[in-house]
Amino acid sequence: MAEQRIPLAKAINAALEAALSADPKVLLMGEDIGPLGGVFRVTADLATKFGEDRVVDTPLAESGIVGTAIGLALRGYRPVCEIQFDGFIFPAFDQITTQLAKLHARSRGRLTVPVVIRVPYGGGIGAVEHHSESPEALFAHTAGLRVVSPANPADAFVMLQEAIACPDPVLFFEPKGQYWAKGDVDLSAGPYATGQSVATQFDTLNTAKVVREGTDVTLIGYGPTVVTALKVAQSAAAEGTSIEVIDLRAISPIDFPTLIESVQKTGRCVVVHEAPVFFGAGAEIAARLTQECFYHLEAPVARVGGFHTPYPPAKIEHDYLPGLERVMDAIDSVLAY
Amino acid sequence: MAETPWLPHNEAEPTVQLVLPDGSENTDTQWDHYRNLVKDVDAATWRTWYRDMALMRRFDEEATALQRTGELALFTQARGQEAAQIGSVHATRAQDWIFPAYREHGVLQVRGVPLKEELHLFRGVDHGGWDTEKHHVHLNTLVISAHTLHATGYAMGIQRDGLVATGDPDTDAAVMVYFGDGATSEGDTSEALNFAAVNQAPVVFFCQNNQWAISVPGTRQYRGPLVRRGAGFGVPCVRVDGNDVLAVHAVTREAMERARNGGGPTFIEAVTFRQGAHTTSDDPTRYRGTDEEQYWSQRDPVERVVARLRAMGAWDERFHTEVTHEADEFAAELRTYVRSLGRPASSAMFDHVYATPHAINQTERDWFAGFERDLADGEGGH
Numbered sequence: 208m209a210e211q212r213i214p215l216a217k218a219i220n221a222a223l224e225a226a227l228s229a230d231p232k233v234l235l236m237g238e239d240i241g242p243l244g245g246v247f248r249v250t251a252d253l254a255t256k257f258g259e260d261r262v263v264d265t266p267l268a269e270s271g272i273v274g275t276a277i278g279l280a281l282r283g284y285r286p287v288c289e290i291q292f293d294g295f296i297f298p299a300f301d302q303i304t305t306q307l308a309k310l311h312a313r314s315r316g317r318l319t320v321p322v323v324i325r326v327p328y329g330g331g332i333g334a335v336e337h338h339s340e341s342p343e344a345l346f347a348h349t350a351g352l353r354v355v356s357p358a359n360p361a362d363a364f365v366m367l368q369e370a371i372a373c374p375d376p377v378l379f380f381e382p383k384g385q386y387w388a389k390g391d392v393d394l395s396a397g398p399y400a401t402g403q404s405v406a407t408q409f410d411t412l413n414t415a416k417v418v419r420e421g422t423d424v425t426l427i428g429y430g431p432t433v434v435t436a437l438k439v440a441q442s443a444a445a446e447g448t449s450i451e452v453i454d455l456r457a458i459s460p461i462d463f464p465t466l467i468e469s470v471q472k473t474g475r476c477v478v479v480h481e482a483p484v485f486f487g488a489g490a491e492i493a494a495r496l497t498q499e500c501f502y503h504l505e506a507p508v509a510r511v512g513g514f515h516t517p518y519p520p521a522k523i524e525h526d527y528l529p530g531l532e533r534v535m536d537a538i539d540s541v542l543a544y
Numbered sequence: 545m546a547e548t549p550w551l552p553h554n555e556a557e558p559t560v561q562l563v564l565p566d567g568s569e570n571t572d573t574q575w576d577h578y579r580n581l582v583k584d585v586d587a588a589t590w591r592t593w594y595r596d597m598a599l600m601r602r603f604d605e606e607a608t609a610l611q612r613t614g615e616l617a618l619f620t621q622a623r624g625q626e627a628a629q630i631g632s633v634h635a636t637r638a639q640d641w642i643f644p645a646y647r648e649h650g651v652l653q654v655r656g657v658p659l660k661e662e663l664h665l666f667r668g669v670d671h672g673g674w675d676t677e678k679h680h681v682h683l684n685t686l687v688i689s690a691h692t693l694h695a696t697g698y699a700m701g702i703q704r705d706g707l708v709a710t711g712d713p714d715t716d717a718a719v720m721v722y723f724g725d726g727a728t729s730e731g732d733t734s735e736a737l738n739f740a741a742v743n744q745a746p747v748v749f750f751c752q753n754n755q756w757a758i759s760v761p762g763t764r765q766y767r768g769p770l771v772r773r774g775a776g777f778g779v780p781c782v783r784v785d786g787n788d789v790l791a792v793h794a795v796t797r798e799a800m801e802r803a804r805n806g807g808g809p810t811f812i813e814a815v816t817f818r819q820g821a822h823t824t825s826d827d828p829t830r831y832r833g834t835d836e837e838q839y840w841s842q843r844d845p846v847e848r849v850v851a852r853l854r855a856m857g858a859w860d861e862r863f864h865t866e867v868t869h870e871a872d873e874f875a876a877e878l879r880t881y882v883r884s885l886g887r888p889a890s891s892a893m894f895d896h897v898y899a900t901p902h903a904i905n906q907t908e909r910d911w912f913a914g915f916e917r918d919l920a921d922g923e924g925g926h
């Protein structure tokens with residue numbers, strides 16, 4: 208095992224490198240991803256290593272990036288697109304939702320479109336508008352797209368490889384606020400790193416992970432909110448409350464069996480994401496858990512997340528984001544039943 | 545001239561230029577038409593331009609310094625683009641409208657938008673909501689090129705209002721939209737050009753080709769010269785030395801006149817250079833060389849105005865000192881103002897989301913107020 212302690216951004220870089228090395232059909236496309244290495248340096252040095260033909264600085268046009276990626280995929284390539292920031296994915300929304308998502312079904316399964324769209328997302332970094340949003344629900348709402356988000360470097364490394372190897376289109380949401388958070392990564396894991404570039408198992412794209420066991424409340428997060436959830440669990444433990452933390456990882460599909468098993472045990476559940484609560488992933492989770500765990504639930508499923516407002520200016524973003532206090536408050540509310 | 549591989553389209557395309565980099569007049573007769581358009585530009589006008597450009601540059605320096613000291617989260621630097629912005633905005637009239645991108649500090653300043661208010665956005669206290677009606681300047685648009693369509697639609701509205709080609713120079717109005725070379729790649733820009741052409745809308749597309757879209761040079765952004773971009777849509781195009789304030793003024797004046805007179809849109813490519821970084825978060829040394837920076841520093845737009853004023857005998861140290869003094873005061877006020885900008889109330893995020901009552905907005909606002917109260921009372925308890 209080649210285990211290394213590296214930041215999440217570096218883990219993504221390593222996954223891209225593994226895929227580029229193992230499969231000549233893999234190519235990266237995006238704005239400023241070449242010599243600059245991306246505005247977050249996630250693709251640093253890859254243009255030097257693999258050439259600007261495979262790590263392509265595209266013209267500034269998101270619809271163009273995704274639209275041509277679809278064409279390249281139809282021709283047998285595996286494009287991995289980078290959208291520079293969450294708020295700039297929308298010029299490509301048409302291509303993603305009307306084309307990318309539907310081609311497999313429309314061709315009655317004849318065509319596959321293995322495009323990965325990497326999106327740095329989430330807030331808390333003090334940025335100007337359009338640079339801190341969490342639009343994942345818009346894509347999870349669209350059948351035909353897989354939507355995932357890693358919360359730590361080890362998962363990022365494997366999940367991105369599986370996303371690239373997967374014949375389905377994958378929206379890969381990267382918690383940009385966690386880019387520099389380090390974790391241990393097994394650099395020999397994942398379909399490309401293990402040298403079997405044709406994967407048949409896509410475990411991490413389909414499964415949630417219990418990251419801390421507990422008995423009183425199930426706390427579900429993904430991407431940037433897993434760290435928050437773990438902190439909450441830690442301080443709750445000091446007060447005698449045992450919280451089970453689940454990292455969802457996949458937002459489409461959602462691994463309901465894992466969630467149900469946990470909630471049947473705890474009887475209480477809180478979901479936390481940065482995206483607005485209104486019509487957010489938490490709504491889907493709450494509804495299904497209510498249906499599946501009705502007789503086990505001691506309290507309604509609580510949701511914590513962004514508000515039904517535009518993402519606010521940086522000075523007050525921490526009051527928009529679901530911080531420790533608001534998650535604790537929700538935990539208290541479900542325990543109060 | 546040094547080899548300039550970064551300017552692949554430059555040599556071939558005719559580029560309007562009236563003042564040479566050394567400040568002397570360009571006597572090339574092919575530009576007589578434009579020269580005649582700006583015959584009225586006298587020493588006083590040149591001094592006004594110099595002052596505006598000097599203040600714009602000072603703003604850039606001050607805002608950059610404020611970012612470095614942590615007072616601003618970010619700043620979009622515009623050093624090097626002074627002539628493109630000041631020369632063009634001076635071709636607008638009070639009744640005209642401007643749609644900026646996010647680097648048009650000089651344009652805003654000349655239109656009277658308090659630049660300190662623009663800094664709200666970069667300090668993170670609000671999204672930049674200055675009084676658009678007062679200055680006829682729409683808000684900044686950070687989503688590349690989205691506003692090219694808004695400008696076109698706005699111009700279509702002016703046209704429907706019958707405020708084009710009335711013959712009254714104080715009534716006829718047009719719209720100018722600013723965007724970069726990178727923005728020309730977005731579909732929105734092409735759609736805007738087409739809508740403008742089909743409707744003969746009174747809108748001028750002012751493209752500041754500053755050679756870079758963050759780290760991506762023109763060579764990777766487009767193949768055919770940008771100046772030819774409009775032709776296929778039936779939009780007249782002109783390419784201008786964007787560091788020559790007089791030439792910029794001449795081509796923009798003509799384009800705005802055409803628009804106001806019912807002659808429809810024009811596409812202007814102003815060839816300039818972003819001397820600074822894309823933003824204060826960017827590091828240009830990662831993607832461009834000093835040879836290029838040197839090439840452009842020899843074509844600095846502010847120095848060219850000074851040289852021109854000198855050549856005209858209209859430059860003196862007293863004037864220089866006056867402007868420098870004004871810039872010092874402007875910078876000092878900016879500093880004080882920015883530092884005094886407090887944190888907005890957190891509840892401000894719920895404001896103005898809708899123009900009419902919306903139950904979800906109201907419920908969440910109320911919930912948040914209660915939550916804040918409980919926290920303050922210590923009931924949150926964590």
Ligand SMILES: Cc1ncc(C[n+]2csc(CCOP(=O)(O)OP(=O)(O)O)c2C)c(N)n1
Pocket residue numbers: 238267269291295298647686687688723724725726727728754756757758818822
């Ligand atoms: C739709 C969209 N995609 C990406 C970005 C990120 N971005 C901000 S500025 C920029 C480059 C813009 O270059 P250009 O249009 O030449 O204008 P300049 O910044 O040079 O003035 C990019 C890619 C964005 N703001 N909007």
